[in-house]
Amino acid sequence: MAKSFHEYKNPSLAVDLVIFGYHDNTLSVLLLNRKEEPFKDCWTLPGGFLQMEETFLGTCSRILKTKTGMDDVYLEQLYSFDGLGRDPRGRVIAVGYYALINPARFNIIAGSMANDVKWFDVHKMPKLGFDHQDIFQLALQRLKSKILYDPVGFELLDELFTITELHELYECILETTIDRRNFRRKILDAEYVINTGTKREGLQNRHPELYKFNKKLKKNSFQINVNVS
Amino acid sequence: MAKSFHEYKNPSLAVDLVIFGYHDNTLSVLLLNRKEEPFKDCWTLPGGFLQMEETFLGTCSRILKTKTGMDDVYLEQLYSFDGLGRDPRGRVIAVGYYALINPARFNIIAGSMANDVKWFDVHKMPKLGFDHQDIFQLALQRLKSKILYDPVGFELLDELFTITELHELYECILETTIDRRNFRRKILDAEYVINTGTKREGLQNRHPELYKFNKKLKKNSFQINVNVS
DNA sequence: TTACTTCACGTCAAAATGACGTAAACAAAT
DNA sequence: ATTTGTTTACGTCATTTTGACGTGAAGTAA
Numbered sequence: 001m002a003k004s005f006h007e008y009k010n011p012s013l014a015v016d017l018v019i020f021g022y023h024d025n026t027l028s029v030l031l032l033n034r035k036e037e038p039f040k041d042c043w044t045l046p047g048g049f050l051q052m053e054e055t056f057l058g059t060c061s062r063i064l065k066t067k068t069g070m071d072d073v074y075l076e077q078l079y080s081f082d083g084l085g086r087d088p089r090g091r092v093i094a095v096g097y098y099a100l101i102n103p104a105r106f107n108i109i110a111g112s113m114a115n116d117v118k119w120f121d122v123h124k125m126p127k128l129g130f131d132h133q134d135i136f137q138l139a140l141q142r143l144k145s146k147i148l149y150d151p152v153g154f155e156l157l158d159e160l161f162t163i164t165e166l167h168e169l170y171e172c173i174l175e176t177t178i179d180r181r182n183f184r185r186k187i188l189d190a191e192y193v194i195n196t197g198t199k200r201e202g203l204q205n206r207h208p209e210l211y212k213f214n215k216k217l218k219k220n221s222f223q224i225n226v227n228v229s
Numbered sequence: 230m231a232k233s234f235h236e237y238k239n240p241s242l243a244v245d246l247v248i249f250g251y252h253d254n255t256l257s258v259l260l261l262n263r264k265e266e267p268f269k270d271c272w273t274l275p276g277g278f279l280q281m282e283e284t285f286l287g288t289c290s291r292i293l294k295t296k297t298g299m300d301d302v303y304l305e306q307l308y309s310f311d312g313l314g315r316d317p318r319g320r321v322i323a324v325g326y327y328a329l330i331n332p333a334r335f336n337i338i339a340g341s342m343a344n345d346v347k348w349f350d351v352h353k354m355p356k357l358g359f360d361h362q363d364i365f366q367l368a369l370q371r372l373k374s375k376i377l378y379d380p381v382g383f384e385l386l387d388e389l390f391t392i393t394e395l396h397e398l399y400e401c402i403l404e405t406t407i408d409r410r411n412f413r414r415k416i417l418d419a420e421y422v423i424n425t426g427t428k429r430e431g432l433q434n435r436h437p438e439l440y441k442f443n444k445k446l447k448k449n450s451f452q453i454n455v456n457v458s
Numbered sequence: 459t460t461a462c463t464t465c466a467c468g469t470c471a472a473a474a475t476g477a478c479g480t481a482a483a484c485a486a487a488t
Numbered sequence: 489a490t491t492t493g494t495t496t497a498c499g500t501c502a503t504t505t506t507g508a509c510g511t512g513a514a515g516t517a518a
Binding site: 459463466472473477478479484487 | 498509510514
Binding site: 179181182185186189203204205206207225 | 474475476477478479482483484485486
């Protein structure tokens, strides 16, 4: 190993997670109430320091498992944050990741950390510690642009879903109205989804057909348009 | 400061640059021939370690200035690389940035590092040290998708340029043919460029009009379409 | 003048989009 | 059994955008 290579002082390296969940027509983010300084009793994004022999995704999994009890979720690197004053303890670089999960798959509230971990509507966020407000904002913006051309929305829904449910998800995330009939046409023409032949039973009105995500979909084969007027 | 916060061993943090330049209808990347181990005599992306009080962009500027003599260039964060074996000296995280420059603004070749620094056609790249092949590939892919909806192409051209020059740039980067008349229509309809009223003189044939980038352009107001058949 | 090339602007059929209409399917109330 | 109210599924159609080309004007060199 080269001389004095590791004798330089290095910044610490943290991974911070923006965990999105969708439920009841609401897009939420999972926050953690810190028990230690700095930002004791403040809400923050779940995060942790990178271990020497760990990949980013390894750190993500460890954080998800230990702090929220979740595993096997969609993860994507967001951005790396280098603000000099972002952590009062010293120089800490944060690599931001965002996760998309279906809250129905997990049972966050019932854990031992009942009061420490909580879902927050993205429109009703508390003040966040560190620079986590910036990280959250960027993640939300990324999600909004991403669902327009990439089928990440499915990560937030059940495996089987109706077109209406998918439509509501898009309207919720994009915070706009999208014509229901044109949306259906786009989704179906692009072969974005596959009709399973089954229907969702037990609803008030006409039983809608259940679809699943078309995993053989070729990349960049579709584009949702939104009036940004 | 909290107890033992900086006593953990931290990975080193490097910044690696993919510097794109466009000249003579060729997209090139600036590479550095390493003088030290590891990867001595190998071509690599210019890079350097993040100093404790430095931002990523600060490191980028320092690398650009000391290793290539350039300053004031377009820079954008690409991705962070965490491969466990990416540096034989130990654990090094790399934050990748890419730069878009107009080589005409600088004089790389004539520096003291004449043999150390060289432009390579993106199609004629040598074998690269570290995981720099991956970083380069991702940067190229990012550039290709970015110019379709964001006017970054202008960073590679002179301040004044003709529609034909812009058209050739797009064809070069996207490695495809784009109908010249439809391209012109798209660019003009989107008010992507402003006609300066002047013409480029001294050419063989009809003197084309010179345009400049419309800096008041609203984001996401245009989309170049390419046949990916 | 002629020849040749590039530039600037048009044309037009086909495809995509945006804005709606409406009948069928279902549960609950009458 | 019929009606009512709602959601789902599938259309229609005018307008806009796209893709594929045509062509005259501007310029240089022969």
